[in-house]
Amino acid sequence: MNTAPTHIEADLAGIVDKYTSQLRLARAAELAQSGRLLEAESLLSYDAGSLTCNELDLLARIHVKQGRLADALRRWREAQQLSRHGEYKTQILSLCDFAERQDCFRRRVFALFLGLWTLLLVAGVILAMFLPYK
Numbered sequence: 001m002n003t004a005p006t007h008i009e010a011d012l013a014g015i016v017d018k019y020t021s022q023l024r025l026a027r028a029a030e031l032a033q034s035g036r037l038l039e040a041e042s043l044l045s046y047d048a049g050s051l052t053c054n055e056l057d058l059l060a061r062i063h064v065k066q067g068r069l070a071d072a073l074r075r076w077r078e079a080q081q082l083s084r085h086g087e088y089k090t091q092i093l094s095l096c097d098f099a100e101r102q103d104c105f106r107r108r109v110f111a112l113f114l115g116l117w118t119l120l121l122v123a124g125v126i127l128a129m130f131l132p133y134k
Contacts (some may be wrong), residue, residue: 012051028044028058031043051078059075060076060091069095
């Protein structure tokens with residue numbers, strides 16, 4: 001019983017998978033840089049179960065460009081779990097800070113419009129009180 005060919009086949013399959021992943025990442029990065037975000041996302045999402053840290057990072061960056069911050073945060077957290085060095089912590093913290101500032105801005109704009117609407121409503125009621133009714 002010779003197990004050498006099985007071992008060699010397994011090694012060869014690992015090498016092919018590694019280079020296929022690198023080619024997919026390079027092509028997706030090229031698509032993303034040229035603004036073809038949906039194509040890049042679909043290329044990376046084709047085999048979503050076995051994405052590398054770099055692929056997850058690129059996918060997160062694509063999600064940020066698309067305005068899908070929750071998806072980007074999820075992808076960076078997945079990359080953080082796969083990573084040994086914690087290099088995605090900065091992106092996670094930056095995205096959380098950005099989302100918080102964006103949420104604060106939205107609340108302020110909502111409060112401004114609510115205040116203006118209330119002011120117009122009050123002005124309309126006051127005007128209605130002084131205008132003669134026919």
